[in-house]
Amino acid sequence: MRTLIIGGGAAGLYLAALCPSAVILERNDECGRKLLLTGGGRCNFTHEGSPEELLSHYYGNRQFAKKVLYSHTPDDIVAFFRSLGVAPRNEDGRIFPSDEDAHTVRDALLRKAGKVIKGTAASIRYLDPGFAITLEEGTILHADIVVIAAGGAHYPHTGSDGSGCRLLASLGHAITEIYPALAPLNLERKLTPAMGISLKAEIRTGKHISSGDILITHNGISGPAVLNISRWVNDSHEVSIRFSDDDIKELRKAFPKKEVRNALDIPQRLSDVLLGDISAKKLGSLSRKEELLIQEAIGSFTSKASPVSSAAMSTRGGADTSQFNPMTMESKLISGLYAIGDVLDIDADTGGYSLTFAFASAYQAAMAIR
Ligand SMILES: Cc1cc2nc3c(=O)[nH]c(=O)nc-3n(C[C@H](O)[C@H](O)[C@H](O)COP(=O)(O)OP(=O)(O)OC[C@H]3O[C@@H](n4cnc5c(N)ncnc54)[C@H](O)[C@@H]3O)c2cc1C
Structure with a gap:
């Protein structure tokens, strides 16, 4: 095959929707298993904005991402899906299909795509020219061109278990160190009794800051602000959370008779977990030491933290982008070898940015291969 x-x-x-003569090799019974889970099943398939506006949401090699995004912009992605009969719906910049069903996106691509073979690529050999791909059960496929679109190394039950990186490494490609990204965090200092509370907060790790919605979970924290900072927690292993901007001295002056937990702008249940017995004290009765304790607990709650690898929605690290041409996605080492999507060392914030890169890189490869 070609x-x-x-x-x-x-x-x-x-890519297959743009190049229907290409054959897909997919290990699962159905294509796009992860795609169906995106956006909570609603598929946030891109984000409104110019490539320039989007760029700050990407990590890894930003110059590489820039070239890819400029060649196929979010507007182009929306236009392509429109041409496939998928109308967009804009929610604060995040773009979903209007029926809010990821199946609509997956099925529209699948209708345009060509042949799909079920099987798992176990190894690959470069024949110069062309490739021999050995499947797990022993069959050998031959192809002139191979595109590695096997995803990152997380959420393995959807099929992406890092095998794309292994295949590329076996052909001599460098793989940067792999970490979980877009993951909830486990905290050493648990906030379990406040589980289920969601609120706006600011999280810091090292020199990185993320603010927005966070959700307190059984073992730690989740929510968009947490997911977006999780890639950096791999470096510092500690987070500091600002739950509230309240100034205790000011509150004490204004409401001396109020209980602390009724005065703070955080839910009472969280106040009780953070402050213990002090939470039920009257503001006017607080000692100086207690004031400082409260200020620290609500303004810079610090804990050791670790990303929950099994729930990571993305991968930091992957195939070294310096070995690929961003205008074609072709390997600079091996002619006829391409890589697109999560297998590359590019990751992004939540908000439709990951799929934008997956689609734009697929477009680059499609134009080169066609
Ligand atoms: C729960 C969840 C929600 C998400 N929500 C969003 C969102 O709303 N918006 C957004 O932009 N991004 C979202 N993402 C990220 C997004 O899903 C990924 O960026 C995107 O799927 C990457 O596409 P990909 O084709 O590179 O990899 P994948 O979609 O992971 O596809 C890789 C495919 O390769 C197959 N495969 C792997 N190895 C082999 C092999 N050896 N042989 C044969 N087949 C193989 C796998 O089975 C899989 O089907 C979400 C991710 C998760 C987990």
Whole structure:
């Protein structure tokens, strides 16, 4: 065959929809298993804005991402889906299909795509020219062009278990260190009794800050602000959370008879967990030491933290982008070898940015291969 796409996920399907003569090799019974989970099943498939506006949400090699995003912008992605009959719905800049069903996105791509073979690529050999791909059960496929679209190394039950990186490494490609990204955090100082509370907060780790909605979970914290900072927690292993901007001295002056937990602008249950017995004290009765304790607990609650790898929605690290041409996605080491989507060392914030890169990189490869 001429072109084999290893992986029928978001990137592989987009490429196949643009290049229907390409054959997809997918290990799962159905293509796009992860795509169906995106956006809580609603698929936040891109984000409104110019490539320039989007760029600050990408990590890894930003110059590489820039070239890819400029060639196929969010507007182009929306236009392509419109051409497939998928109308967009804009929610504060995040773009979903208007029926809010990820199946609509997956099925529209699948209708345009060509042949799909079920199987797992176990190894790959460069024949110069062309490739021999050995499947797990022993069958050998031959292809002139191979596109590695096998995803990152997290959420393995959807099929992306890092095998794309292993295949590329076996062909001599460098793989940068892999960490979980877009993951909830486990905290050493648990806030379990406040589980279920969601609120706005600011989280810091090292020199990185993220603010927005956080959710207190059984073992730690989750929510968009947490997911976005999780990639950096791998470096410092500690977070500091500002739950409230309240100034205790000011509150004490204004409401001396109020209980602390009724005066703070955080839920009472969280106040009780953070402050223990002090939470029920009257503001006017606080000692100086207690005041300082409260100020620290609500303004810079610090704990050791670790990303929950099994729940990471993305991967930091992957195939070293300096070995690929961002205008074609072709390997600079091996002619006819391409890589697109999460397998590359590019990751992004939540908000439709990851799929935007998966689709835009698939477009680059499609134009080059066509
Ligand atoms: C729960 C969740 C929600 C998300 N929500 C969003 C969102 O709303 N918006 C957004 O932009 N991003 C979201 N993401 C991220 C987004 O899903 C990924 O960025 C995107 O799916 C990457 O596409 P991909 O094709 O590179 O990889 P994948 O979609 O992971 O596809 C890789 C495919 O390759 C197959 N495969 C792997 N190895 C082999 C092999 N050896 N042989 C054959 N097949 C193989 C896998 O089975 C899989 O089907 C979310 C991720 C998760 C987990």
